[in-house]
Amino acid sequence: MERDLHERDRVGVQDLVLLEDFQSETAFIDNLRKRFKENLIYTYIGQVLISINPYKNLSIYDTAVVEYYEGRNFFEAPPHVFALTDTAYRSLKKENRDQCILISGESGSGKTEASKKILQFIAAATKHKKKVEAVNDKLIGSNPVLEAFGNAKTNRNDNSSRFGKYMDIEFDFQGDPVGGNILNYLLEKSRVTHQSSGERNFHIFYQLLAGADDEKLRKLYLKRNLDTYYYLSNGTKGKTDTIDDVKQYHLVLDAMKTVELKEQEQDDLFGIVASVLHMGNVGFTEEDGKAKILKPASVDAIATLLGCDTEKLAEAFTQRTIDAHGDVVTSPLNRELAIYARDALAKAVYDRLFTWLVNRLNRSLQSTTIKGHHGVIGILDIYGFEIFKKNSFEQFCINFCNEKLQQLFIQLTLKSEQEEYLREGITWEHIDYFNNQVICDLIEEKHKGIISFLDEECLRPGDPTDLSFLEKLNFHLDDHKHYISHKKADIHTQKTMGRDEFMLVHYAGDVTYNVIGFLEKNNDLLFRDLREIMSNTKNSITHAIFNVKDLTSKKRPETAVTQFKNSLNNLVDILMGKEPSYIRCIKPNDFKKSGQFDDKIVLHQIKYLGLMENLRVRRAGFAYRRPYDQFLERYKSLCPKTWPSYPGPSTEGVQVLVNHLKFQENEYQMGKTKIFIRFPKTLFNTEDAFQNKKNDIAAIIQSKWKGRQQRKRYLHYRNCIIIIQKYIRRYQAKKIADKRKKAVVIIRSFIEGFITRNGPPTNVNAAFIELGKNQWLLRLSKRLPPNLLSSYWPDCPYSCREASQQLHDIYRKWLARKYRLELSEINKKQFQLKILAETLFKDKKKSYQASFKDKFLNERFENEYSELREYFVSNILPAGENIKYGTPVTKFDRHGYKQRERVLILTEKAVYIIDTKSLKLKHRFSYEIIIELAVTGESDNLLIVRIPTDLKKDKGDLILEVPYLIEAVTKAIDITNNPKILNIVHKDSLSHKLVNGKEGTIDFINGNTRAISKNRENGHLLVVNKI
Incomplete structure (x- = not known):
């Protein structure tokens, strides 16, 4: 704080205690004005914070500012709501002392915003755990809900709190928020049915009509036109440029989710809000002194929304049941009483709904940690002192509240000063100050105070009126110096004071109250019929807030002012048990304009906030x-x-x-x-x-x-x-050492690489391996095998083994491909036949290896067979057939095995057997009738052609000795493309078909000389294979 004292002529002092002329109101205001012009809206009086509403956004609440004030000494930093909050929070956390922050000021001075900034700081300072964030979200989320239902636009403030609020924030031993609790005081429920000119009803009505979708409005039987509803049209136009009701409606819905209001609870809540609007539209006419309902549709809507009987509700609006010691009498209401009953119900329903909402928020904010004492910071956002042109019952209660809090403030301030003096060993000096206890006693003293007289008048038999109440006050209090009646007032005051008014000399100034409506508002009467209807509704909220027990209770209910007095005394008891901090909010002008500072308006607030008195008490001792x-x-x-x-x-x-x-x-x-x-x-x-x-x-x-x-x-x-x-020296030495080291590494690597050049590849022998690969490839390119028959392949280094094998395979495949491409069609066919022969006979017949070197020919005719060939072609070979193969063979008769010289000719379609001598055709059969071509696995050339036994001409199997057996059989199978007809038999004997289905036998033995003859002993054909 001291660092700004040298600029005090320009921006004033941060602490008004340091004002030299502390008795001067002019110096006081001048200091506030200097700071206000520099956007310094906060000023101290000791540890009391004065906040002037700037009516504009200032960049003094962001995260950086929060961090600046966290943990900082109260007087080290400029005055700020964060500094006061941090001091209270640290006192709670370190000293385990419960705290309370009392915010006061008139409507529009920024009290609600100050309470929001306190919550913002606490949330930011403790936002490090998910569970803590959830509690902070609920604490902050409760504000939009309470503001929607408890705030309204007034001529002084677009978001005026029309109720008093005290919120306890509970902390665990670590200083983390774990829950909270809210107390509400004196909701201005009369606003539900009537608003002054230029003002609005509670925000929620306008938010619902502007923000809800068409389907929701249809379910609530509502229309968007504000003029449709009497309770919204008797003050001012509902729409205003400074309030975005649509946006606020959605903020309220989000906040309801945050504080865990269930969907059914929200539906019932908005149903009640809609029903209140419909109540205002229930009009009455009068016939013979009895009220009649003009708009039954509104009653139907109310009954549907609240879940009650329509006829019973209509009756409750137009008649009253009186229970006089067991005698039940039904009395009809005239139009005036019916309107009173309707408005009383609307106010009662809304007032109790608001109380239910506060209790519901408290359930959501309730701490879930272990039961026991929690540290608490309380925030009191209470109405400031009110002085209007016409002051009624509400202003009387509000100003009484301010008197009580002023008394508490003086007591705690003096107590704090005295305790610090005693603690420091400083001599305590008596301080003269105005003790407003006398005013508090005037209002609340038992049997002698205004509240006692008001309750007495409300409860006495007969026909009490507001004026009879005033007469009682004038009679009993006329001698009190702080009570002024019309008769007692001076001439100047009498000119402005009516005969239905009285004046109280408050600590903040004189206030004139009009008694009209005092008794009605204090009685707060709601007819039994309507209470009974509400207690039986199906709407869960109205059923809960209108308790059936209240109907049967014989105890007289407390009046409104007594309830308020008791709750106020409880609040004082709560605050007395806590260490207080104070925020005094001031509005700089009546027009909500930024940059405008009205000395007269500010001075008025300084007086009724008691700031000069506060400064005088503080300065009675030591200024610093x-x-x-x-x-x-x-x-x-x-x-x-x-x-x-x-x-x-x-x-x-x-x-x-x-x-x-x-x-x-x-x-x-x-x-x-x-x-x-x-x-x-x-x-x-x-x-x-x-x-x-x-x-x-x-x-x-x-x-x-x-x-x-x-x-x-x-x-x-x-x-x-x-x-x-x-x-430099190190570099030069290192350079020489590196050079030597590099040389050693190179030499060592060279030797190791040379030694291991034929081993597996490593970093050491990599260069040698690369060199070996290159040299080997050069050698290989010059020493490649000339053809496929060569088995030579140059040796390779160890590292090239895999590559050598792959190159060898690739090279042989390339030679083979090259050879194939150079082959003629004849040679290609020759190879195909050789491959077929290999497939048929390799490792199956012993004579195959000997036949491998011989080239397969299409004909084995010598010159001696030329005549036979020409004759066959000219006289026997059918047109369209060509000789595919021909060779001389020896045929064995099927009876007696006599040898016959024959020629075997194969064409595309058939097999021909020609007699070499007579040139006659002995046999012709197509390939289709051949059952099998049977050969042995030995080295003989015997071929058995098995044919069907039912052929007329060719009866029995043909037994042929074919000199080029492998070649002939391969040709036959190539022509038929049916390798399955070949049967290679590995047996010592083989049977064959003879004439008339008989069978013959061929025996196979090994000997020194190859021979085929008939065995005379058994008649078998004997085939001798050379060993």
Whole structure:
């Protein structure tokens, strides 16, 4: 705080306690105005924070500002709501003392915004756990809901709180929020049915009509036109440019989800809100002194929304049931009483709905941690002192509340001052101040106070009226100096004061009250019929807030003012048990304009907030106090003995300092831990001396700094030169060492690589392996095998084995492909036949290997067979057939095995057997009738052609000895493309078909000489294979 004292002429002092002329209202206002013009909206009176509404957004509440004030000493930083909140929070956390922050001021001064900033700071300062964030979200989320149902636009404030609110925030032992609780006071329920000119009803009505979708409005039987509803059209137009009802409606819905209002609860809640609007549209006419309902549709809508019987509800609006000691009498209502009953129901329903909503929020905010004591910070957002042109019952209650809080404030302030003086060992001085206890007693004293007289008049038999109540006040209180009747007032006051009014001399000023409506509002009467209807509704909320037990209770209900007095006394008891902090909110003008400061309006609020009285109490002692260490740390430069540091205790240092500054004995006192300075001028002189001393200190610091910098620069350069030399030497030595090391590595790698060049690849032998690969590839390119028959392939290094194998395979495949491409069609066919022969006979017939080297021919005819060939082609071969193969063969008769020289000819379609002598055709059969071509696995050339036995001409199997057996059979199978007809038999004997289905046998034996003959002993054909 002290750091800004030298600018006090421009921006004023941060703490009004430091005002030299603290008795002057002009100096007080002038200081506030200076700060307001510089957007410094916060000012202290000791530890009381004054907040002036700027009517514009200031960038003094962002995250950086929150972090700046977290954990900072109260007087170290400029005045701010965050500073006050942080002090209260740290006192709670470190000292385990419950706190409360009391916010007061008139409507439009920024009380609600101040409470929001307190919640914002607490949420930001504790936002590090998911569970804590959920609690913070609920605490902050309760505001939009309460504002929607409890705030309204007035001529002074677009978002005026029309109820008092006290919120307890509960903290665990770690200082984290774990829950909360809300108490509400004196909701202005009369606003439901009537608003002054230019004002609106509660926000929720307009938000619902503007923000709800068409389907929801249809279910609630509502229309968007505000003029449709009587309760919304008797004040002003509902729409205003400064309020976005659609946006606010959706914010309220989101907040309801945050505080865990169930969907059914929301439906019932909005059903009640809609029903209140419909109640205003229930009009009445009068016939023979009896009220009649004009708009039954509105009654139907109410009954449907609340879940009650339509006829019973209509009857309750137009008649009254009276139970007089067991005698039940039904009395019809006239139009005036019916309207009263309707409005009373609307106010009662809305008032109880608001109380239910507060209780429901409390259930959501309830701590879920272990039961027991939690640390608490309470926030009281209460109505400020109200003085209107016409002041009624509500203003009387509000101003009574402010009197009680002012009394509490004075008591706690004086108590705090006295405790600090005692703690520090400072002599306590008696302080004269106005004690408003006399006004509180005037209002609430039992049997003698205004409240007692009001209740007495409300409850007495007969026909009491507001004027009879006024007469009673005038009779009993006429001698009280703070009560002024019309008769007692001076002539000037009588001109402005009606005969139905009385005046109270409050601590904040004189207020004239009009008694009209006092009895009605205090009785708060709701006819039994309507209460009974509401208690039987199906709507869960109305059923809960209208308890059936209340109908049967014989106990007279408390009046409204008594209820308020009791709740106010409970609130005072709560606050007395906590360490208080205060925020006094002031509005700078009546037009909600930024930058405009109206001295008259501000002075009026200063008076009724008791700020001058507060300042006078604070200044009755000492204007300034600081712990010794802080005071010495700031001003030690003013004394040579304490500069730059004092070696002893800070208490002695401060004493040495004030002696050097020549403080007079009446200007200060030394406490146990703090120095107390009585006059602001003493502090200002000290601060001015400090500001002037700054130049000398700056010169000393500069000279020392420059010398130190030069010395530092010299040492730096010297060290740099040494370091550079060191690194150059090191670099050169390292360069030589690296060169030697590199040479060693190269030589070692060369030797190791050479030794392991034929081993697996490594980093060491990689170069040798690459060299070996290159050389091998060069050698290989010059020494490739010339053809496929060559099995030669050059040796390769170890590392090229896989590549060598792959190249060998690729090269052979390439040679093979090259050879194939160069083959003629004849040679290609020759290869195909050779491959077929290999498939048929390899490893199956012993003579196959001998036939491999012979080239397969299409004909085996010598010159001696030329005539036979020509004859066959000319006379036997059918047209369209060509000789595919021909060879001489020996045929064995099927009876007796006599050998016959024959020629075997194969065409595309048939097999021909020609007699070599007669040139006659002996056999012809197509390939289709051949059953099997049977050969043995031995080296013989015997071929058995099995044919069907039912052929007329060719009867029995053909037995042929074919010189080129492998070639002939391969040709036959190539022509038929049916390798399945070949049967290679590995047996010692083989049977064959003879004439007439008989069978013959062929035996196979091994011998020195190959021969085929008939065995005369058994008649078998004997085939001898050469071993």
